[in-house]
Amino acid sequence: MVLDSKHIERLLEKYDNGETTLKEEQQLRDYFAQDTIETHLEPYKPMFQYFANTKQETFTKDVPLKTKKRSYIYQWISVAAVIVIMFGVFMQFNNPSPKTIDGLSEEEQLAYNQAKEALNLLSTKFNQGTSNASVLGIVGTQFDKGAEKVEYVSEFSKTTNKILKKPNKENKNK
């Protein structure tokens, strides 16, 4: 398709003003891709040729894409942990209700009763011991009271001394 140069000139003016559509720009590119073009339009040729050349350039370097395998492992570990916890909680709640003495075998009941008696014995003896200890406490308080009384006595003797001394002094002065 040969476009007349008038049309191209009009397009170029629009092009310079940034008003061309992509279609019109394609027309321009096609025109300047030809071998023979009007001489006065020659200056534009390298520009369009440059655009065309540049578009051929490609990115050839490889990009090492690493899959995130590690993070998957961590995900599975967390899943496993959750399962373990859930299992534990499940077992806790699923346990049969706490055992009563009736549920035990005879031997176990016997052992339980023996242990209970022994412990009872121990506790009665222990209570006796504490009552004896309380007697000691009473003794202690009585002793304190006695000590207080002794103090009164000593206080009394001090005042009597004072009274006894004074008449002595008066006698001397006379």
Place this chain on the structure above:
Amino acid sequence: MTQADFVNIVMPFKDKVFRLAKRLLVSKEEAEDATQEILLKLWNNQEKIEDYKNVEAFSMTMTKNFCLDRLKSKQAQNLKIVHSNYQDNNTSLQKQVELNDSVDWVSKIIEALPEQQKIILQLRDIEQYEFEEIAEMLEMNQTAIRVALSRARKTIREQLTNTHKYGIR
């Protein structure tokens, strides 16, 4: 998402990412590194990819931001600007050679443009995106894009006509 799925999504625009990176970073190696990094970022955020309506537009935005950051960062001070196909500007008689020279010249002119214009020119004239798409990628309004594009095109045209005139005679 498997690797194959990811590659299928990324395939259509990975070259575009690379070319935009190269437009901004100039050196091919830098652009390759940037592209690699961006694809890896996409891969690492693959769960999110499905949430984005337009992965391609999102990737282009990411590329733009990444490259601009790169340019600003300290690393950019060590960034080499490599003209991979630099040629001495001898006046050659053969027309084909001369044309190649001026094609190189175009790339140099574009290199000198402000970054914003570079990006827009790249997205429009090379990748041929609609203005709507470019507006989405750059978060700009369409009028501003047209203005920047027009400026870029005029700059290139003017500089080309100048060298064309002097180049022949």
